[in-house]
Amino acid sequence: MIVIDTWLYGELASYAGEDAQPGFAQLKIELPDGATMQDLLDEIDLPTELRGITFINGNLSAMPGKQHDLTQELKDQDRVALFHLRSMWPYQYRQGAAMLDSFNDEIQKDGDRGIHHAFNG
Amino acid sequence: MWFLRINMKDRTHQLTEVPEKYKKLAGRSLTSNLIADEVPPLAHPLGPNNKLVFSPGFVTGTSAPSSSRISVGGKSPLTGGIKESNAGTPWAWKLGRMRIKALIVEGQPEDKGEFWGLVIGLDKETGQPTLEWFDATEFTGQDAYDVYPMVFKKFEGRRVSVCGIGMASEHAYGNAGVIFEDMSQNPSRFAGRGGLGSVMGSKGLKFILLDDAGAPGVEIADKELFDEGRKKLAAALNEHAITKPKGGLNTYGTAVLVNILNEAGGLPTRNFSRGRFENAAKIAGEAIFDGVKERLGEERYNHACSPGCIIRCSNTWYRKDKSEHVSCVEYESDWAFGANLEIDDLDTISELVKLCNGYGLDTIETGVTLGVAMEAGVLPFGDGEAAIEMVHKMGKGEPIGRILGSGTGTAGKILGVVRTPAVKGQGMPAYEPRAVKGIGITYATSTMGADHTAGYTIAPEILAVMDDLDPLSKEGKIALSRAFQATTAFIDTSGHCLFIAFAILDIASGYQGMIDEVNGVLGTKWTADDILELGTEVLRVERKFNEAAGIGKQADRIPEFMHTEPLPPHNVVFEIDEETLDKVYGEL
Incomplete structure (x- = not known):
């Protein structure tokens, strides 16, 4: 088994039930070895389309409309942060920040090199 | 449109039409040009030769959405360089409606203990600005939350808005903002950065009140185009997830x-x-x-x-x-x-x-x-x-x-x-340059010192400045920082809040709407390229002033510890080298 340090922000905190605090929730989620981001979302019953900006260990892994991290394998003690769709991270404050290579590859395919707030799939 | 000059040495004033050279400038572009033209770069920021300039943006005072910004400019006691700091406030909206394009405060009284209040109104017959003075000494040495209600009480029955300074400015701190009222008449909206409140204080000016009764409103050259632009921008702001009602910013x-x-x-x-x-x-x-x-x-x-x-x-x-x-x-x-x-x-x-x-x-x-x-x-x-x-x-x-x-x-x-953590003496805002490299380049090179509002991303067209550069490469980051700083200088000139950038970046019609609004007011036919050039010229003017003030490329640096101390949790340092940083303004 692996344990994922899972942070849910804003309205997503409601998926933590009684563990929710004002504005956020932190859960320790147990998953089988080899589990992926999709498995984590399934475990907490969170539809992927309700999450926006996502981090795995401080590396940007998803934004609204770009969720190619669903197959990303998670490791024991990974910190996963899931944000609601009203969150934001303007480009000037994220240019050069850490992101998963797979996410960066996807962004580079985008015509506008990822400067937007959201993507159309 | 008026230029209103106040000389605090003797509390005289001069009212003139806007000189031709400045007619197509406003907000930051106007404050920075006036400072560059009229303040000796080596003047002491708190001495009689510095000036304090207030200017609303092109569309401030109109029905353009999210556009009640006031630019305040001067030589900064904090950085020693040119400074523009802006705020959103009803005061800005009124100054625009009174058609005062620039309010220029000059000189200083010989008696350092003097503090004055000024009420600017409009003559009912001529429509020209009128001035009333009051002794404001009794309001010094007190909390602005206590003082502002007293000032509003003193002018009860009149539609005044208040701009003022607090005790920090009376002490002449490098950290002292210019205070504007919010919609509830609280002293909570600040042109906070760079110590411009102390420049105002050094001139013995405690308050500037605006009474806009009878104000004619902003002159609009092409009403149809302006309205078209206003509607496009409003639609974008109302639609975008970050800027719409109950969206990201309205909620959190x-x-x-x-x-x-x-x-x-x-x-x-x-x-x-x-x-x-x-x-x-x-x-x-x-x-x-x-x-x-x-x-x-x-x-x-x-x-x-x-x-x-x-x-x-x-x-x-x-x-x-x-x-x-x-x-x-x-x-x-x-x-x-x-x-x-x-x-x-x-x-x-x-x-x-x-x-x-x-x-x-x-x-x-x-x-x-x-x-x-x-x-x-x-x-x-x-x-x-x-x-x-x-x-x-x-x-x-x-x-x-x-x-x-x-x-x-x-x-x-x-x-x-x-x-x-400071650049050009100014404390660094809330984005770590070691973790977010792009903002670090802007912090280092901005004419304002470490400033998180100096480089906003406003339109995908900006990518055109990069040719085929990777935005994450060093060269790409340099090109983008330069373009971000230039286009931001334009937004600060237009009178819009920078936060319209979130919507107009994603919704092209909103971006066009902002340009249409400005063209509608001015009767110009500016394009996106013109905007970039206008903003770039503002940066050139500011940079030239700073260099003459002794703040050149050697000041375009991130603090040394950020190059040597790895920052947890990613354990990274800021590795953009000096030669690369110098290209931001070296190739302007």
Whole structure:
């Protein structure tokens, strides 16, 4: 088994039930070895389309409309942060920040090199 | 349109039509050009040869959405360079409607103890600005939250808006903002950065009141085009997830960024020694929204800082007894007193914000300077009570308070702190350059010193400046920073709030709407390229002034410790070299 340090922000905190605090929730989620981001979302019953900006260990892994991290394998003690769709991270404050290579590859395919707030799939 | 010059040596004034050279300038482009043209670069910022210029943007005072911004310009006592600091406030809207394109405050009284209040109205017959003076000495040495109601009471029955300074400016601090009223007549909207409040104080000017009764409103050359633009921009703001009613900013305020930057490892913590604060979620925008809901028993969405704003991002924090504590707790203020000082209590953070407003201190500069003082052992990290006590000492002008009031760079030198997060003497805002490299380039090179509002991304067209460069390569980051700074200078000229950028970046018709609005007011046919060029020219003017003031490329540097101390959790340093940084303005 692996344990994922899972942070849910804003309205997503409601998926933590009684563990929710004002504005956020932190859960320790147990998953089988080899589990992926999709498995984590399934475990907490969170539809992927309700999450926006996502981090795995401080590396940007998803934004609204770009969720190619669903197959990303998670490791024991990974910190996963899931944000609601009203969150934001303007480009000037994220240019050069850490992101998963797979996410960066996807962004580079985008015509506008990822400067937007959201993507159309 | 008027140029109104006030000479504080003898309280005389001069009213002229706008000179031809300045007719197509406004906001930041006008304040910076006037300062560059009229202030000797080596003038002392607090001496008689510095000037303080107020200018509304092109569309400020019209029905253009989210556009009630006032630019304040002068030579900065904090950086020693040119400074433009802007705020959203009803005062800006009124100055625009009164057709005062520039209010230029010059000279200073021979008696340093004098403080005056000025009321600018309009003559009912000629429509020309009129001036009334009142002795404001009785209002000095007091909290702005006590003083502002007294001023409104004094002019009861008139439609006045108030711009003023607090005790920090009376003490001539490098950290002292110009205070404007919010929509509830509180002293909470600041042109905070760079010490321009002290420039106003050095001229013996405590208040500038605007009475816009009979104001003709902004002259619009092409009403049809303006209306078309206004509707396009309003539609974009009403549609975009960040700017729409009950969207990101209206719900969570700018503090929505706290959790994001924290997760990214880019939230400066404990005086820029870490990039993540373990208790960030307790002070973030989401916690503010839920905390207010818990205390009031109902949801509260945010409000506008100024007339005509669609975004409405200003939050309010309430005490346990449901009374209003302060508005607003911005991302920068929240971080400066929160993560940066390791304080995780919103009541304490709100109190610190309120004290800064009351004393006329800039919250960013105050929080960053307190972080340096904590590093020096003057007070402990995480000690909210000690922080509150220290801000009182700053406001009251006690010796240690005066040292901290001088700003981050100076305080760091006096206290012998190597880890002093400042560029050109100005304290660094809430994005860690080691974790977010792009903003680091802008911090280093901006004409304003470390400034998080100097380089916004406003349109995908900007990518055209990069040719085939990778935006994450060094060359790509340089090209983008330069373009971001130029286009931001234009937004600060247009009179719009920078936050329209979130919507117009994603919705092309909104971007065109902003351009149409400006062309509608001016009767111009500017294109996106013209905007970039106008903004670039503003940067050239500012840069030239700074170089003549002794602030050249050697000042375009990130503090040394950021090159050598790895920042957890990513354990990265800022590795953009000097040669690369020099290209930002070297190739302007």
